[in-house]
Amino acid sequence: AGPAPVAFAPPAPPMPPMPPLPSQAPRGMRRGRAGHDALRDKLFPPELIMGHQEDIGLSDAQRKAIVKEIEGAQVKLVPLQWQVRAEADKLEAALGAPRVDEPRALALADKVSILERDLKRLHLSLLIRIKNLLSADQQQRLQQYRRGGGSDW
Numbered sequence: 666a667g668p669a670p671v672a673f674a675p676p677a678p679p680m681p682p683m684p685p686l687p688s689q690a691p692r693g694m695r696r697g698r699a700g701h702d703a704l705r706d707k708l709f710p711p712e713l714i715m716g717h718q719e720d721i722g723l724s725d726a727q728r729k730a731i732v733k734e735i736e737g738a739q740v741k742l743v744p745l746q747w748q749v750r751a752e753a754d755k756l757e758a759a760l761g762a763p764r765v766d767e768p769r770a771l772a773l774a775d776k777v778s779i780l781e782r783d784l785k786r787l788h789l790s791l792l793i794r795i796k797n798l799l800s801a802d803q804q805q806r807l808q809q810y811r812r813g814g815g816s817d818w
Contacts, residue, residue, distance in 0.1 A: 708789075
């Protein structure tokens, strides 16, 4: 059956046509100190915005700017996700050997961790940029839709 997957190596998330992001915050950034979803409470996933674009009065300019941000992020995210997966596979193979070359395995783990951090940072940057395109009123309305249910976020 092969070695067990490495705990911190994320599966390659599927990229839906629009928006091209997972519906959840990046792993490791979901919980704040108080036990609540820090990103969920402060930022808005593209799915939520697009699902309520008419309800919040999203302008054509805002819609275009959000799509542009998503497309720009996707250009960076997709190759990085492939790189994370490739390096995680190398680490998994190294750990599956009968005798593990510890320095090599630790170096691979460091590389995977750095790539995962970069991936999380890109996701966070995108969500911040999207939020900054919304008015305070639009953000408040999205918070109400989120509290009303229907969002995975």
